[in-house]
Amino acid sequence: xxxxxxxxxxxxxxxxxxxxxxxxxxxxxxxxxxxxxxxxxxxxxxxxxxxxxxxxxxxxxxxxxxxxxxxxxxxxxxxxxxxxxxxxxxxxxxxxxxxxxxxxxxxxxxxxxxxxxxxxxxxxxxxxxxxxxxxxxxxxxxxxxxxxxxxxxxxxxxxxxxxxxxxxxxxxxxxxxxxxxxxxxxxxxxxxxxxxxxxxxxxxxxxxxxxxxxxxxxxxxxxxxxxxxxxxxxxxxxxxxxxxxxxxxxxxxxxxxxxxxxxxxxxxxxxxxxxxxxxxxxxxxxxxxxxxxxxxxxxxxxxxxxxxxxxxxxxxxxxxxxxxxxxxxxxxxxxxxxxxxxxxxxxxxxxxxxxxxxxxxxxxxxxxxxxxxxxxxxxxxxxxxxxxxxxxxxxxxxxxxxxxxxxxxxxxxxx
Numbered sequence: 001x002x003x004x005x006x007x008x009x010x011x012x013x014x015x016x017x018x019x020x021x022x023x024x025x026x027x028x029x030x031x032x033x034x035x036x037x038x039x040x041x042x043x044x045x046x047x048x049x050x051x052x053x054x055x056x057x058x059x060x061x062x063x064x065x066x067x068x069x070x071x072x073x074x075x076x077x078x079x080x081x082x083x084x085x086x087x088x089x090x091x092x093x094x095x096x097x098x099x100x101x102x103x104x105x106x107x108x109x110x111x112x113x114x115x116x117x118x119x120x121x122x123x124x125x126x127x128x129x130x131x132x133x134x135x136x137x138x139x140x141x142x143x144x145x146x147x148x149x150x151x152x153x154x155x156x157x158x159x160x161x162x163x164x165x166x167x168x169x170x171x172x173x174x175x176x177x178x179x180x181x182x183x184x185x186x187x188x189x190x191x192x193x194x195x196x197x198x199x200x201x202x203x204x205x206x207x208x209x210x211x212x213x214x215x216x217x218x219x220x221x222x223x224x225x226x227x228x229x230x231x232x233x234x235x236x237x238x239x240x241x242x243x244x245x246x247x248x249x250x251x252x253x254x255x256x257x258x259x260x261x262x263x264x265x266x267x268x269x270x271x272x273x274x275x276x277x278x279x280x281x282x283x284x285x286x287x288x289x290x291x292x293x294x295x296x297x298x299x300x301x302x303x304x305x306x307x308x309x310x311x312x313x314x315x316x317x318x319x320x321x322x323x324x325x326x327x328x329x330x331x332x333x334x335x336x337x338x339x340x341x342x343x344x345x346x347x348x349x350x351x352x353x354x355x356x357x358x359x360x361x362x363x364x365x366x367x368x369x370x371x372x373x374x375x376x377x378x379x380x381x382x383x384x385x386x387x388x389x390x391x392x393x394x395x396x397x398x399x400x401x402x403x404x405x406x407x408x409x410x411x412x413x414x415x
Contacts, residue, residue: 098265
């Protein structure tokens with residue numbers, strides 16, 4: 001796609017914007033409260049998660065509850081009235097929500113990543129303005145990636161200077177959360193080829209979000225095609241995202257750790273479903289001589305192995321969160337590299353356990369677990385889809401280069 005080829009034929013299929021919240025969002029007071037609120041929300045979100053996936057029902061009410069709970073502002077700095085919880089806590093929050101419904105967990109990931117980027121690259125006036133929006137309950141969606149470019153970092157969406165505003169033109173495809181967002185950060189290039197976040201109002205003229213996400217997994221992430229046809233964005237909302245990667249910062253690791261947390265959440269959900277099904281519905285194998293499937297020694301070993309590997313991934317996830325905290329507080333080449341490396345390790349293990357646990361579910365639970373009424377395949381579909389975000393085969397290369405030759409990871413959102 002080139003800018004001159006941006007298609008506006010489907011503009012009539014635009015999903016209308018949603019209203020801003022009428023009441024200010026709650027503000028979390030501590031890390032412990034963040035975890036407690038996440039658990040309370042997850043207990044509600046899990047109830048209809050299978051139905052939402054099966055019928056592709058948007059989690060509109062759930063999303064409102066999530067963002068109004070205060071969990072969407074947990075990485076706003078204390079200086080601006082935010083909770084500024086540890087990134088270990090933030091990752092645990094996303095994991096808890098994702099275990100209940102991984103699509104809802106993913107919807108928040110780019111919002112939280114943009115909040116982190118604003119802290120890194122914006123001046124104080126812009127931080128005060130945008131963090132104020134977040135603390136009120138305003139949700140950021142995203143319009144980052146493009147469909148037809150050769151590489152994920154090759155952007156064709158651009159903006160031109162209009163005085164006190166910029167005019168943005170382009171087209172995006174992977175846009176989790178954009179359908180029900182209040183503001184949509186658009187990655188667009190300036191005349192020098194530098195990437196900025198042009199944060200447009202969801203209802204801005206020329207901004208069209210189309211509900212055409214057709215993946216077999218993560219079906220209700222509120223993603224779709226975003227058409228940006230001469231959209232006006234005030235310069236107050238033009239964030240110099242490129243500055244987060246022209247020197248060592250934790251921005252890339254922050255985007256990555258949220259991805260990891262979604263995957264450990266999916267793995268947790270799959271293991272929980274396996275245990276419940278084996279205990280309540282599965283039959284013991286004919287040759288086992290056992291009365292209960294849960295007494296099968298091979299099943300016991302397999303569940304132990306899966307749980308061990310999940311705990312290893314979760315331990316690295318927590319370790320990565322604290323490494324990111326250190327890199328945010330003191331961003332040096334070494335502290336940022338440490339955060340990237342531990343996060344890459346966690347990404348490898350979380351991908352492997354998400355795929356293994358969602359596949360093993362059916363082997364251990366048995367044939368009846370494949371019945372459509374249970375919709376257990378959603379966990380495998382979600383794991384297979386979400387873990388494709390960036391290939392773990394390249395994470396191994398990053399680790400090998402670092403530990404063998406002392407080569408630090410590249411600075412971008414996929415590393």
